Structures are given as structure tokens and as C-alpha cells.
Amino acid sequence: MTAEPDTDAIAADLRHQLVARLTEGGWLRSPQWHAAVETVPRHEFVRRFYRETDAPGLTTWAPVTPELSGVKEWLQQAYADETLITQFDRQEIDWSDPQPIRGAHPTSSSTLPALVVRMLEELQVHDGMNVMEIGTGTGYSTALLCHRLGAQQVTSIETDPDVAARARDALRRCGYTPRLLVGDGLAGDPDGAPYDRTIATCGVRHIPHAWVRQTRPGGLILATLRGWMRSLGLVRLTIDHDDRAEGRFIAGDPSFMIARQQDAPENLGMIPSPDQGTTRSTPHGPDTLTDPGTGFIAQLAMPSARFFSMPADDGTPCTYVLNVADESFAVLTPKATDEWSVRQGGLVRLWDAFEAALARWHAAGTPEVTDFGVTVTPQIQSLWMGAPNGPSWRLPT
Template sequence: MAPKPDIETAAADLRRQLARRLEKDGLLRSPEWRAAVEAVPRHLFIPRFHRESESIGVTAWEPVSPETVGREQWLRLVYTDETWMTQFDGRDTDWSDPKPISNATPTSSSTLPSLVVRMLEDLDVREGMTVLEIGTGTGYSTALMCHRLGSEAVTSIETDEGVARRAREALSRSGYTPDLVVADGRAGHADGAPYDRLIATCGLRNIPPAWLEQVRHGGVILTTLRGWMRSLGLVKLTVTGDSASGWFSADEPSFMIARQQDAPESLGMIPGPEEGTTRGARYGPEVLTSSGPAFLAQLAAPDVRFFSMRDDSGTTSTFVLDSVSRSFAVLTPWTNGWQVRQGGPRRLWDAIESAVAIWEEYGSPNRAAFGVTAGRKAQVVWLGNPDGPQWPLPR
């Protein structure tokens, strides 16, 4: 029987297989990024992680390491095109006695390689450029950029000290020495400015003004915009003077929201049964979860979250609560449709219905029909062109 290959030989073969799959799917388009995928040892960046288990009725994650599943399965999983969770609720796992995790929120991960390389390809870098990365995470994407551009061209910011420390160690073991900073990524890193490119691997509610100041004229910002209900999507902006503008991509990659912009714990006060005014609703709560309409709902009501609750009579209502303005909308089944009860400074459901109606009037286009103009004082998402319908991003 032939001896099993050592871990480095097996990992190198799995990297080549991964690169071939990504290239076949049209995500890996340039030989420079293919060389980076084939060279960077992802297994050094995620020596242990969690995967979602198949438990029924509850979301849970089971620990994965060479010790828990065996070296061969662990290595195979590392080089699959999957996102693996590496931290929950801002706390590190005790890997001396790992256990399944449930009732927890992921706060750090290693993003699926297909999304990583797709974003790096879209970043459109060339030799001699400098890049600022927001969200080091495990350091895997940082390493890919170091391989492509040289460590001296890459600055990466991570908000979590423990996550940053592990990334630094993995980068060092892999032979890369970028400038790593532990800080709030929204402030950028002025010491290395101006940058040619900025890429963010966390979701933001708006474009931080510091980014506009630190990316050179003609430079590119590639980031995901998102809200408290859902992701808006990936947007690529070109900086011109003191503002930046560009378009969303057609699909909807989603990243964890930046910790400094996470939603308040409280959703807001549940209104009493007599509060507000009631009318028939043009749309029901399905617009909050259907991909296209929900994009518009997030734009129209950026500070909103929602949930459904059944009352003593068995009727299920959907509560839409704005934790900033304290406005509310309550949707309840009514004859052959829905009725809505609204109160507070904003008529939330009026705003959502208006936005969805405009979207339908324009032919229900996908996200690629929307763009962003971001200045230091005002930022808007527009439909069709900068003079079309607009929705402000939260400041």
C-alpha cells in the first residue's frame, strides 16, 4: 500500500483542485490570482473552525479540527468552497474541549474562496498599487493580496485583538508580513494613505468619510452595504474628489455587519392595540423577505427590524419597528389581503410601499440597476442614474 501524502503535499494538490474549479466557474479569471490561490495555504489560516450541523429545529455549529474529524476530512473541508465560522459572540472557542455551539451569533469567519477571489478580481489591482483591507479576519484574503502585490503593498485592519493576533501568526507562518492594524476599520489608516484600492470584508450601513479621504482620486472602494434587516449587496465605487460613485453587482453577497454598526439589542417598544391609524395595505409582509422588494424595504426603512407574533386569537401579525425614530407598523391579515396600523414620526409602511411601487414601475430590475453616490455629508442609493429615484443611506 502506497504511503499517504504528507499534509503539505496533500494541501498543495487540494489548492490546485480548488483553483481549477474556481477557474471553470468563471470566478478566477487571471493567472496572477490563480497563482495566489495555488500558493496560499488556507489550512494554516483555519486550523480549527465550526460548520453548521444538521440538527433539526435549531441552528447549531459543530467543531471541526484534525482531532475531531480526522486530518484527511479536516483538510478536505478546508479546501472546499465554503464559509467556515471561527468565532461566536466575540468569544473564542476553548479548543481543549470543543463542543457544538447553538444560540450564538457568528462574529468571525473564513469566507468562501469563490467570493474572496471574485472580489479580488473585481478590485482590478495592478503591480505597484497599494491596498487597504477592512476586516482581516483569518488573514486568508490578506495573504492572497500579499502574494499578488507584495506584503509591503497591503495594510489590513481588524477590530478584534484575538482575531488579529491569530491572523498575524498565520501570515507569518505563511511568509507574509503586511502592515496589520487593530482598530475600528471605519476610520481607515491614515498613516498609509493614499491607497489605490480599498476592500472591505464586513458589511457597512454607509461609506465612512475617512475612506473617501484615504483613497486617491480615481481609486476604487469595493464593499458590501447592508442594513439591520438584510444585505443590500456588493458595490464598487470610484473616488472622484471628495465623493465616490458606482454600481451594485447583480447578485447579493453578504458579510457580517461591522461590529460598531450592529443593531441595538432592543427592537423598540411594541405598540399597544389602540395606537396608530389603520388602513388597507397594498403589500403584505412578504415584501420584507422577497429578494427584490426586501432590497427596497431596507432602503426605505434603514433603521427597521421586524418579527411575527401570534395573539390569543391565533392571528399572526408582523411588527415592523424603527428603534431610532420609535415609529412602527403592524401588519394583520384582513379579508383577502392585509391591513396596516402605523404610528410614530414616520409612516414606515407608506415609505416601504412607495419604494416597492417605484421598483415595479421601473420593471422590477435586479440590483445592477442601482448605484450609489457617497459624499462626506450625504449618501444616496439611486435607481437607473443619479437623477433617478433616490433613497438616503443612514448617516
């Protein structure tokens, strides 16, 4: 008779290995967070999950459970430094007969531990502080906060009732009882304010001013700013006494799902007819939309746009940049080697705005994401380059 695997012993060893990897990678730095990762059992928060495969074609995820994969393999994957998917398309998964899933849209997950601990380190908490977490998710990062500060110091808000219920159960199994709320995380929690720290585990197009009002002067907000085309980066803001917050990006392109309340409309917009707009040449092709540096600038210059590529009726390869807010558009087609044609129309000349932003960026020496910052006031939110009085762009609020 085969002996049952010792789940607790295997998990403890895997946590020790995870701590070693995160420490060696420079993500885990302080002894308090070291102890939290060493103690909190991540596998309790991902008892069943999906993991991306390398199958060709549409992105495919395979189910992972102790029953399907075996206890040892399930634990190995639970403690991998990877994001593990726990929900698709805002629908709960039928675990009675889990099958591979293709072409779906992940809507809840356990974020890769390296990013989780990096954010917790950057939150700069101290003993006795209280924290508001936006996006409970599986509850793993909530548990780390509870271990570090005490459950009575942690409030976490989750918008999805099913996700929140699973997180509550997992936290209770692990002995943590933070204040858990189900509702709109963008509205924060006025009843528990003021908070010393606010941290968001979802991306936002702008910083909800409720977070600013509910974080004490001198406190910090840590959040990922992103748009409908791409993520901008992780920003840390300090609150002052005038309902104002300001700070710089501390990292580029963290992989968080956008807050559901700010997600892009399902409809990409109307494809313009061939006779719409005016055409000119441009040296900037579609690759500038996906390059890490120029893509960041594109998101700033065209905050409500999205893009996709498909051939025109005559077979010409086209990249469409469509602005959902006002139906402005830009269509890129190849013209010659290293040159493109762009056809623009609508209220805003999208490609003109992009090229003007690119010119300012190049004139400043193509600074990194960490050379940019954000200022939030009750009236406007601006993202600036170099310094608050430098070149700036409005965030969509």
C-alpha cells in the same frame, strides 16, 4: 503502524481542485489570482473552525479540527467553498473541549472562497498598487493580496484583538508580513494613505467618508452595503478630486457580517399596544420583506427598521416592523386571501414609505440590483435607481 497523512501533498491537491471549481464557476479569471489561490494554504488560516450542520431546530455548528475529524476530513472541509466560523458572540472559543454550538451568533469567519476571489478580481488591482483591507478576519484574503501585490503593499485593519492575533500568527507561518493594525476599520488608516484600492470584508450601512479621503483620486472602494434587515449588495465606487465617490452595484446580497460599530442594537424596540396607530388594507404581506427584489426595496425605504413575527395575545399571527431610531412601527396581520391589514404609528409611516418605494421600482420596470448605484459626498450619501439623477434614497449616516 499507520503512516501519518502527508498534509502538504493533500492540501496542494485540494487547492488545485479548488482553483478548478472557482475557474469553472467564473469566479477566478486572471492568472495572477489563479496563482495566489493555488499557492496560499487556506488550511493554515482555519486550523480549527465550526461548520454549520443540518440538525433540526436551532442552527447548530459542529467543531472541526485535525484531532476531532482526522487530517484528511479537516483538510477537505478547509478547502470546501464554504464559510467557516471561527468565533461566536465576539467570544473566543474554548478549544480544550470543543462542543457543538447552537443558537449562537457568528462574529468572525473565513468567507467562502468564491466570494473572496470574486471581490479580489473586481478590485481591479495592478502591480505596484497599495491596498487597504478593512477586516483582516482569519487573514486568508490578506494572504492572497500579499501573494499578488507583495506584503509591503498591503495594510489590513481588524477591530478584534484576538482575531487579529490569530491572523498575524497564520500570516507569519505562511511567510507574509503585511502591515497589520488593530483598531476601528471604519476610521481607516490616515498614516498609510493615500491608497490605490480600499476593500472591506464586512458589511457597512454607509461608506465611511474616511475611506473616501484615504483613497486616491481615481482609486476604487469595494464594499458591501447592508442594513439591519438584509444585505443590499457589493458596490464599487470611483474616487474623484472633491472628496466624492460614485459607482454602481456589481452584485447582490454578498454574505458578509455587518461591521461591529454599525451593528443593530440588541433591543428590537417596544411592541406597540393594540390601540396604537391607524389601520388600513395593503396587498403587500410579510413575504415582501424576504423576497430578493422587494426585500432590497424594503431595506432602502426603511433603513433603520427590523422585523419579526410572533402571535398577538389573542393568537393572531403578526409581523412587526419596528424602527429603532424613532419608535415608528408597522404591524401586519392577515385579512383575507392575498390581502393584509397594516397598523402604523410613530413619526414615520413605515409601510407608506415602503409602498411608495415599491411603486417607483415597479414604474421603472423592477430593475435588478446592478441597475442601482451610490453617490458619496462629505454631506450626504444617496443610493439611486438607474442614474445619479434618478429616484434616490438617503443612506443612514
